[in-house]
Amino acid sequence: MKTIYILWLRQLKRYYRSKSRMIGSLAQPLLFLVSLGYGFGHVYQQAGQGSYMNFLAPGIIAMSIIFSAIFMGMEIIWDRQFGFLKETLVAPVSRLNIMIGRTLGGATVATMQGIIVFFVSMLAGFTPYSWAMVPFAFLVMILVAIMFTALGTMVASFIDDMHGFQMIMNFLVMPLFFMSGALFPLEGVPPVIATIARFDPLSYGVDAFRTLLINTSHFGIGLDILVLSVITFVFLTLGGYFFSKIQI
Amino acid sequence: MANIIEVKNLTKKFKDLIAVDNISFDVKKGEIFGFLGPNGAGKSTTIKMLTTLLSPTSGEINLNGHNPVHEANAVRHSFGIVFQDPSLDDELTAYENMEFHGVLYNLPKKLRRKKIEELLKFVELWDRRDSLVKQYSGGMKRRLEIARGLMHSPKILFLDEPTLGLDPQTRNHMWKYLQEHNKSEGITVFFTTHYMEEAERNAQRIAIIDHGKIIASGTSDDLKKQTNKTSLEDAFLELTGDNIREEEGSSLDKIRTMRRRWTGNRR
Numbered sequence: 001m002k003t004i005y006i007l008w009l010r011q012l013k014r015y016y017r018s019k020s021r022m023i024g025s026l027a028q029p030l031l032f033l034v035s036l037g038y039g040f041g042h043v044y045q046q047a048g049q050g051s052y053m054n055f056l057a058p059g060i061i062a063m064s065i066i067f068s069a070i071f072m073g074m075e076i077i078w079d080r081q082f083g084f085l086k087e088t089l090v091a092p093v094s095r096l097n098i099m100i101g102r103t104l105g106g107a108t109v110a111t112m113q114g115i116i117v118f119f120v121s122m123l124a125g126f127t128p129y130s131w132a133m134v135p136f137a138f139l140v141m142i143l144v145a146i147m148f149t150a151l152g153t154m155v156a157s158f159i160d161d162m163h164g165f166q167m168i169m170n171f172l173v174m175p176l177f178f179m180s181g182a183l184f185p186l187e188g189v190p191p192v193i194a195t196i197a198r199f200d201p202l203s204y205g206v207d208a209f210r211t212l213l214i215n216t217s218h219f220g221i222g223l224d225i226l227v228l229s230v231i232t233f234v235f236l237t238l239g240g241y242f243f244s245k246i247q248i
Numbered sequence: 249m250a251n252i253i254e255v256k257n258l259t260k261k262f263k264d265l266i267a268v269d270n271i272s273f274d275v276k277k278g279e280i281f282g283f284l285g286p287n288g289a290g291k292s293t294t295i296k297m298l299t300t301l302l303s304p305t306s307g308e309i310n311l312n313g314h315n316p317v318h319e320a321n322a323v324r325h326s327f328g329i330v331f332q333d334p335s336l337d338d339e340l341t342a343y344e345n346m347e348f349h350g351v352l353y354n355l356p357k358k359l360r361r362k363k364i365e366e367l368l369k370f371v372e373l374w375d376r377r378d379s380l381v382k383q384y385s386g387g388m389k390r391r392l393e394i395a396r397g398l399m400h401s402p403k404i405l406f407l408d409e410p411t412l413g414l415d416p417q418t419r420n421h422m423w424k425y426l427q428e429h430n431k432s433e434g435i436t437v438f439f440t441t442h443y444m445e446e447a448e449r450n451a452q453r454i455a456i457i458d459h460g461k462i463i464a465s466g467t468s469d470d471l472k473k474q475t476n477k478t479s480l481e482d483a484f485l486e487l488t489g490d491n492i493r494e495e496e497g498s499s500l501d502k503i504r505t506m507r508r509r510w511t512g513n514r515r
Contacts, residue, residue, distance in 0.1 A: 002351050002354070003351065003352060005351075006347075006348055006351040006352065010337065010340065010344075010348060013339070013340060013344070014337075014339045014340075017339050017380075018339065082333070082334070082335075082338070083331055083333045083334055083335035083336075084335055084336065084337050085335075086301065086331055086335045087335045087336075087349070087396075088352065089301060090299050090300060090301060090324055090327075090329055091324060091349070091352035091353060092320075092321040092322075092324035092325050092352075092353060092354070093352050247301070247302055248296065248301050248302070
């Protein structure tokens with residue numbers, strides 16, 4: 001337990017201390033929110049769909065969570081290159097505990113990012129339909145954050161330099177984000193897109209956020225939570241397995 | 249004296265390469281042992297196997313009575329290590345790095361506090377304990393790593409090229425701490441270096457490894473006598489030949505270059 005706590009604490013301290021990263025990771029969601037939110041708002045409204053800002057905000061919250069969670073998980077690559085990982089791996093601690101501590105730390109940071117983006121989008125004009133549902137949305141954020149931090153850890157176990165990181169961003173994270181329906185409604189899209197979205201775990205995160213924040217649902221909250229929980233469990237197990245196989 | 253490290257017929261194969269080829273050696277309890285060899289000879293691979301980071305392809309290791317493969321945690325409690333590359337968290341303070349280590353090694357809070365103070369004073373970093381490690385010089389980082397390696401009172405301290413890139417002052421200080429600790433606590437020191445003079449001055453016994461095989465061992469005087477040379481450097485060159493060893497640039501080197509470009513080289 002103490003091991004998990006100290007690893008968790010370390011992630012938080014690192015996050016808190018690197019202000020540039022904190023600001024940098026907020027700039028991107030903000031840019032999306034402002035450009036797309038205001039840019040398409042008018043067209044969206046004319047199509048009779050209501051406020052695009054309200055529709056978009058849950059998607060952008062999901063985006064900030066997936067980006068920071070994957071990044072936090074993949075931080076193992078840095079730790080590996082700069083040696084700190086060795087310090088933890090020669091310590092008399094089980095690899096599983098190291099992985100859990102890191103993942104919880106990363107997920108906490110990613111959740112905080114999501115919550116910050118939630119409030120930032122309120123400044124941009126987003127309003128949740130019911131404040132009573134907001135705490136539940138925060139809980140789902142934790143789940144989504146754990147899921148993608150574990151995925152980041154898993155992926156990082158295969159990669160040994162930062163070039164690989166760019167690959168993952170372009171070929172895994174970007175598609176997961178753009179295909180999830182974070183930016184557009186999944187109703188009425190061509191069947192190919194709909195099918196891809198159905199296999200994208202982030203779709204269920206976005207959908208759960210929309211259900212809880214603006215009371216619109218595509219898959220239904222029950223299915224959302226079920227899929228998210230199962231996938232999180234799978235990623236955690238695989239992440240733990242591959243992390244335990246890392247050789248320096 | 250009893251042996252604290254016993255290695256028998258140890259071999260490590262990577263895909264197309266035999267990094268360590270059937271080596272055997274012993275290190276006595278309380279000894280300062282130098283493990284020398286040219287680049288790529290198998291030093292770091294051997295240390296990784298001794299410290300549970302790599303599992304051997306074949307052969308036996310016994311470290312403080314335990315087997316690194318089957319009793320990894322008992323072995324991990326027995327040694328401290330200073331790696332070839334810094335392994336500190338730059339974003340944490342010196343104190344936090346020590347605290348982190350103490351928690352991982354399960355030292356109770358009171359003992360942890362006491363040890364941190366004692367060791368940071370020992371390596372003369374107590375005044376700078378609350379500075380972030382990224383503000384430290386290379387020499388300070390090394391000293392901090394030594395303090396950290398000693399924190400859980402290990403029986404053996406491994407040092408993989410600990411003095412690389414340090415000025416003579418820092419080097420001297422570092423060896424002074426190590427010698428002191430060796431005398432007062434009886435800790436066994438196992439180190440690698442490329443500075444022959446350092447090995448000559450500090451190691452009670454030396455083993456020389458080349459192309460994965462141990463080609464000579466004994467005291468510095470033994471090796472000089474064996475090769476009929478007056479310095480250990482000459483003896484070393486006589487034994488290992490004077491060809492330059494080409495090591496393939498690892499991804500680590502590439503990353504370091506990248507990082508240097510980004511951060512203006514702090515290491």
